[in-house]
Amino acid sequence: MACEKAYVQVAGDLREQILRGHYVPGQRLPCEQELCAQYSLSRVTIRHALRLLTEQGLIERFVKRGTFVRASSPRKLVIRDGDFCASLLEQAPLVERRLRSCRTIAPTAQISALLRLGPDEKCMMFERVDVLGDEPLGFDRAWAPAKLCNRMDESLLLRLDFLFAWLRKLRLKISHTEQTIEAIEAGPVEAQILATAPKAALLKTREVVFTAPVKPVLVVDSFYRGDRLALNCKILKEGMRVSLSH
Known part of the structure; x- marks a missing residue:
């Protein structure tokens, strides 16, 4: 995966999986460490991708609990x-x-x-x-x-x-x-x-x-x-x- 804007590519891939139903509302996403291994990218890049998905209203992140697919429609x-x-x-x-x-x-x-x-x-x-x-x-x-x-x-x-x-x-x-x-x-x-x-x-x-x-x-x-x-x-x-x- 190209280094330039790699976080956008990761976010796009995860977004596609969410929209296709691979990850359903309320389901927990893999942790940052697992995503780093899956995409062969740094934790900084993975966090950037998750932040983008949060801004798009697709996921919610909770301290000590993890990252979950939002149960409602993307926020406006x-x-x-x-x-x-x-x-x-x-x-x-x-x-x-x-x-x-x-x-x-x-x-x-x-x-x-x-x-x-x-x-x-x-x-x-x-x-x-x-x-x-x-x-x-x-x-x-x-x-x-x-x-x-x-x-x-x-x-x-x-x-x-x-x-x-x-x-x-x-x-x-x-x-x-x-x-x-x-x-x-x-x-x-x-x-x-x-x-x-x-x-x-x-x-x-x-x-x-x-x-x-x-x-x-x-x-x-x-x-x-x-x-x-x-x-x-x-x-x-x-x-x-x-x-x-x-």
């Missing part, structure tokens, strides 16, 4: 107050962002209007997928004015805190964002990217980011798997804090 990761980056870093630090595409295009009329582009102005469009082990959690499709993307490279796009890192490079500050949220069914493209069934429940958000003085610089459409992610927002209204969950 909670996106708190629309902050996907901070929520993932807190609940699933092993998540990996992958770049699907990045290119300069002539924007649609809708995107051009949202970014307030001139008649012949182009934009950069990029798509990214967030994966936990081998399981896609969500993906986004974003557009930014091409003139602001000269200092944008792949390493920057792959950062979970991409927006703040990008704006720091441009020496810009966020003024505000406008966000819409809706529940949708997965179309063929979304189902293929997220490895889910057609018409599966998805959470879609559209966010338009503005910098001072009220200038739109980014439009982001994000698609989250409804079976793996939940949205929790707190709205302050007339002195009362209301929690909304999906």
Whole structure:
């Protein structure tokens, strides 16, 4: 087994065995020492793999008792107050962002209007997928004015805190964002990217980011798997804090 990301391969193998029913809910998995011998890997690598399966909600670990297959469905990761980056870093630090595409295009009329582009102005469009082990959690499709993307490279796009890192490079500050949220069914493209069934429940958000003085610089459409992610927002209204969950 290759050393690079060997823990992902181990986690994927164990996950497949759990999903196939080789290990059933409530059953104890082999101990770390047995897994080390089985995969010919170090204990550090095995622990990394088990941590990944824990973050995916497939197993539970107990001190002095061992590791067990969860008896219930995988837990959902909670996106708190629309902050996907901070929520993932807190609940699933092993998540990996992958770049699907990045290119300069002539924007649609809708995107051009949202970014307030001139008649012949182009934009950069990029798509990214967030994966936990081998399981896609969500993906986004974003557009930014091409003139602001000269200092944008792949390493920057792959950062979970991409927006703040990008704006720091441009020496810009966020003024505000406008966000819409809706529940949708997965179309063929979304189902293929997220490895889910057609018409599966998805959470879609559209966010338009503005910098001072009220200038739109980014439009982001994000698609989250409804079976793996939940949205929790707190709205302050007339002195009362209301929690909304999906």
